[in-house]
Amino acid sequence: MRGKDVRLQDVVMRFGGFTAVERTTLTINAGEFFSILGPSGCGKTTILRMVSGFIRPSEGKVLIGDQDMGALGPARRPTALIFQNLALFPLMTNWENVAFGLEARGVDRKTRRDRAFDLLALVGLQGHEEKSPNELSGGQKQRVAIARALAVEPAVLLLDEPLSALDLKLRQYMRAELKDIQRKTGVTFIFITHDQGEALTMSDRIAVMKAGVVEQVGDVDTIYDNPRTPFVATFVGENNVIEGRVTATGDGFATVETPHGMLRGRDQDRLSVGERAMLFVRPERSARVNGVAPDNVFDARFERRDLEGSFVNLFFKAGADSFIVHEANRGGHGGLEGAVKVGFNAADAVVMRAGEIEAEADDA
Amino acid sequence: MHELLRSYGRTLTGVFITLTAFWMLIMILLPQAFMIEHSLWWIDRDDQLGMRIDRAYSDMGLLEFDLGQADTPEGKADIQERIDGLKADIAAMEAEETAPPKHYGFDNYTKMSALHFEIFLKSIGYSLAVTILALIVCYPIAFTIAKLSTPNKAALLMLGLIVPYAINELLRVYAWLMILDYQGVINSLLAWLGLVSFEDKSWVPFLEYSGSVFVALIYAYVLFMIFPIYNTVETLDRNQLEASEDLGAGVIRTHLRVVIPHAKPGIAVGCIMTFMLSVGSYSVPQIMTRGKSGDWFSQLIYRQFFESQNWNSGAAYSFSLVLVCLGFILIMMKVFKVGIRDIAK
Numbered sequence: 001m002r003g004k005d006v007r008l009q010d011v012v013m014r015f016g017g018f019t020a021v022e023r024t025t026l027t028i029n030a031g032e033f034f035s036i037l038g039p040s041g042c043g044k045t046t047i048l049r050m051v052s053g054f055i056r057p058s059e060g061k062v063l064i065g066d067q068d069m070g071a072l073g074p075a076r077r078p079t080a081l082i083f084q085n086l087a088l089f090p091l092m093t094n095w096e097n098v099a100f101g102l103e104a105r106g107v108d109r110k111t112r113r114d115r116a117f118d119l120l121a122l123v124g125l126q127g128h129e130e131k132s133p134n135e136l137s138g139g140q141k142q143r144v145a146i147a148r149a150l151a152v153e154p155a156v157l158l159l160d161e162p163l164s165a166l167d168l169k170l171r172q173y174m175r176a177e178l179k180d181i182q183r184k185t186g187v188t189f190i191f192i193t194h195d196q197g198e199a200l201t202m203s204d205r206i207a208v209m210k211a212g213v214v215e216q217v218g219d220v221d222t223i224y225d226n227p228r229t230p231f232v233a234t235f236v237g238e239n240n241v242i243e244g245r246v247t248a249t250g251d252g253f254a255t256v257e258t259p260h261g262m263l264r265g266r267d268q269d270r271l272s273v274g275e276r277a278m279l280f281v282r283p284e285r286s287a288r289v290n291g292v293a294p295d296n297v298f299d300a301r302f303e304r305r306d307l308e309g310s311f312v313n314l315f316f317k318a319g320a321d322s323f324i325v326h327e328a329n330r331g332g333h334g335g336l337e338g339a340v341k342v343g344f345n346a347a348d349a350v351v352m353r354a355g356e357i358e359a360e361a362d363d364a
Numbered sequence: 365m366h367e368l369l370r371s372y373g374r375t376l377t378g379v380f381i382t383l384t385a386f387w388m389l390i391m392i393l394l395p396q397a398f399m400i401e402h403s404l405w406w407i408d409r410d411d412q413l414g415m416r417i418d419r420a421y422s423d424m425g426l427l428e429f430d431l432g433q434a435d436t437p438e439g440k441a442d443i444q445e446r447i448d449g450l451k452a453d454i455a456a457m458e459a460e461e462t463a464p465p466k467h468y469g470f471d472n473y474t475k476m477s478a479l480h481f482e483i484f485l486k487s488i489g490y491s492l493a494v495t496i497l498a499l500i501v502c503y504p505i506a507f508t509i510a511k512l513s514t515p516n517k518a519a520l521l522m523l524g525l526i527v528p529y530a531i532n533e534l535l536r537v538y539a540w541l542m543i544l545d546y547q548g549v550i551n552s553l554l555a556w557l558g559l560v561s562f563e564d565k566s567w568v569p570f571l572e573y574s575g576s577v578f579v580a581l582i583y584a585y586v587l588f589m590i591f592p593i594y595n596t597v598e599t600l601d602r603n604q605l606e607a608s609e610d611l612g613a614g615v616i617r618t619h620l621r622v623v624i625p626h627a628k629p630g631i632a633v634g635c636i637m638t639f640m641l642s643v644g645s646y647s648v649p650q651i652m653t654r655g656k657s658g659d660w661f662s663q664l665i666y667r668q669f670f671e672s673q674n675w676n677s678g679a680a681y682s683f684s685l686v687l688v689c690l691g692f693i694l695i696m697m698k699v700f701k702v703g704i705r706d707i708a709k
Contacts, residue, residue: 079610080610081610083603087601087603087606089607100611101611
């Protein structure tokens, strides 16, 4: 295991009067694939730059493998950064790019050339060693950047949305590739992204950030199934939101009075009666009701349907709220016009204290 | 051409092309052709010719006297024959004097005196030194403005660089003269510190060193070096600098391996401009040295034209300089491995 753990202790980052990162304490375990997920401007890149050493936190400490990084510059930290635009050196050949970190460490030409060729082979780029990065495709450039970062044998690899410039197919392929490289090398990966799908597919654990605050840290299942805040619930994956007031609690469940009647869900925040609350339920855990009724049922009007391929998005309107149901595409989604009943099981819904939700439509 | 017609219409295209053609022909081709033509011929003016004509006339006076004194017809005829011969000679010599024979060839280039050739080489050497010094001074400035400062600060620095150029070049050179003169700013300062004394003339004779010309030339052409370098460095992705740092490279390696290769075209253009302007500069060496530390080649050319009235060798001298500049451009392109198109950018 080559990776080292990264700890942020009471880190605060201010730029003039603007606080980019509020007081944060975060531990990233050695050898894990850790994603920092959040919308643009949430401070995730600032955290990355503090770990890599390009900026020093206004307060607090950054420790890598129990060692306080203090004022060490990027050159002297056991980290390597893969830039969003990759920042390959266009006037060097691919192998020179990969060997650049070794060159800076005074490794002789033959050794570093061999090492660079090995690494390029590892990422599947044999035969491209003497070419310029500009002669490569987007995905190949990506792999040169990975090889270049790995060449300096970092304990922590920092990735700043490196997949965002690729097209969908390639992005999916590179996700698997990155995960594979991470597993093979055992290096700690810190992956910055605004794409929740990317974060969910690749990560061991995720930190979700909003406006300089880490809202929740957890493994992917926890983040998806047990979001702690309304923001996390709506930013990660899709969620139906229904607002209301708590009328009863007990057995870990809360009943909420909503415009659509009494609805029940898991009480996550130990709410008290009378509090304003939000109920979240995933579209794929919601259903049209015909036959066996789930715990919660209410009336809705069918609006439209979007075919996604393997599943269908059904859009309903219940009063002012929209309600989305994902149905597996088994054909025959007709006969939906007019009023229908929709519902979900209480165990699949989360009730929490009302708060700010992700305003924009998810881009995943 | 077709594109132009489509974008600007017939009238504007006509104006563009006429102006360009005028500029090419009148400002570049014709003067150069004139220079080259003049440098390729010389007038074979015989220094002794005037004296020989005078002597022939006095000989003829003697002969005419002899003719009057001669007493035999044979003697008369003999003298008359000599007078006729002499008249023909005089006519030929006078014809040569009014229209001296014009010879074509490379003599104007090959007959440069050893002293002039030495000055020629020295001027090239000095200009190279100025170019290198200017590069050393300007590269860090250009890099700082382009990459290390905030946009506001960069604009301010740029303004600071440009402001002195609002003053006439001669005045800027005279400013340096005032600074470096025997009783100039620096020497006054040294005198005030008690290091030199004006009374016993123990001042530092800055103006007698070629260095003073270097300083003034670098100052005069600093922008021509900074701007091209700034323009190329500016286009360098900041992430490249960070990537280099992140991979463990120090400042020097980052510059050698990342910044300078990227800035090559700018450096080449800056060097070419500075070199050409320095080697052809007349006012700076003229003012700064005041004849105290030897001529520059540009001053020699000036003298050929305006003091010796020898346009032919003046043309040859200045065309040699053009050739040196062309050679310099080609060498720079070779050394920096940049093409004409990179430079034109």
